[in-house]
Amino acid sequence: MTAHAPDHILPAVALRLLSVVCLATMAALIKLAEIGGAHLSEILFFRQAIGVPLVAAIIAAGPGLATIRTGQLSAHIMRAVVGLTSMTCLFTAVTLLPLAESTTLQFTIPIFATILGALVLKEPTGWHRWLAVITGFVGVIIVARPGTGHFASWGTIAGIMAGFLTAVVSILLRRIGRTESAFTTVFWFASLSMIPLSIVYGFDHQPHPLHIWLLLIGIGVAGNLGQIALTSALKLGPVSIVVPMDYSTLIWATLFGWLLFGALPGVTTWIGAPVIIGSGLYIVWREHLRRRIETDQAIV
Template identity: 60%
Template sequence: MNDRLFPAIGLRLLSVGLFATMNACIKLAEASGAVLGEILFFRQFGAAILVTGVIAAGPGLATVRTKRIGAHVSRCAVGVISMAFTFAALLALPLAEATTIAFTTPIFATVLGALVLGEPTGWRRWSAVALGFSGVLIVMQPGGHAIPLYGAACGITAAVLTAVIFILLRQIGRTERAQTTVWWFSVLSLLPLGVVYLTQAQAHPLKTWLVLIAVGLVGGGAQLAMTASLRRGAVSLVVPFDYTSLLWATAYGWLLFGALPGATTWIGAPIIAASGIYIVWREHRRRRAETIAAISEE
């Protein structure tokens, strides 16, 4: 058991650190003169190169063949829009606040799972959802001008769209390997983002180009590490470690931008995290019960 448990946790922590590093690079890229369209393109261009190389060196590119191109196109469309809102939130908010708002994704996934998929959601999980939203209100302080409304709106929109992606991935994952889904998203997204890049491309000093390249390569590495963690450990095991990203965001925000989270963020973030962890745990319990029931009926 430990032979798989510790590598799964280690890979998840690695992915969290890499994603946090990518987020810091995104803000550094903008500070160096890059605009959102450029950052989005380089994120996917670097990831596409890295993911293609890893698959080619491993199982081989033949493993990315698919008969569900329509599903991958849908996932790509939602993914690109979600990424645009995520990056917009990162550029508009301090790292810690943007990271905290992203913690709401499991909350929205629960709501959408109940409304769209008709998944059973008892009072305990609805209570966790309500608790999570109370944490969001604490962080955002509506009317208190704690954080820019535009940035908060972008962050919430990104979290909702990411929850939609979770639902799409559940459906795609019934027939497709995780690496196949990652590859198609990385490659297909280059088409619309390439068009956007052509309209926004600028000349930059070498430092900016290096930061843009880092956004793509680090982001691609984070995606691969996250995928690998899910192959080795259950979602309920590895997802709670995602909340360590607030520590990374706080450290990068202080070291690179001289910004520390406000008091409301430190109060609201644990509430949102507790809500998300409980939701993941309840989902794990539900799926395990369904599996046991299915086995007993055979």
């Protein structure tokens, strides 16, 4: 396995931390826009609409617009369908749940990715990782407290579905990424998503005061910058170092929730979140260990 140059690790971590700040900011802006009267369809439309010219400009200034040509249009369409559904579930959870809780449910992505990797990609998954998966779901139960009415049940279901569908997207991206660059994938996702979103927005748009329009634009800018930084980080640093940075999202979600909405995580979230995070970190570490062993065996 080719080692990443030491001077690339710091930029990779910095980019991933930047993506965390951007995506946490996007979540806070989504909640503010929804409270201000914006519909979910409007929020989704602006999240994607800003991405098309932004990513196109970055591609034009870098590798050139010719690189957006693709031979995997059907795969991009599937990624757009699953990705847009996942984004809808995520934004629904953000609007219905406190920021820290909706963020915590997103930490189920490595758990679902392990299950899908074993079932769909037939990846070897030992008892260590299956135990981590079970432990992670125990953490989800602690946070969600099903049957207590602690949180909106649909918000909890939407958050868990968002985690599952994001894991599905990660499986799709592994296949697309064999021939497509990260920027090409982001461009096609934003462009294809605009087809159904434009239709829905045409029926559902409404007038807003200036500050709501600014929030909607901010959602698009923060979300797309976060997505670009998130994918770019993996080009500079290994997954085992980069991905754990995502768990710092909980710090920002807690801070924004307290400053903007006067909400702090409940006791069960403080208990369940470390359980979910611990299981996710263990899964990432076991994956790193497995790949290193496979590489060593291939060299021998």
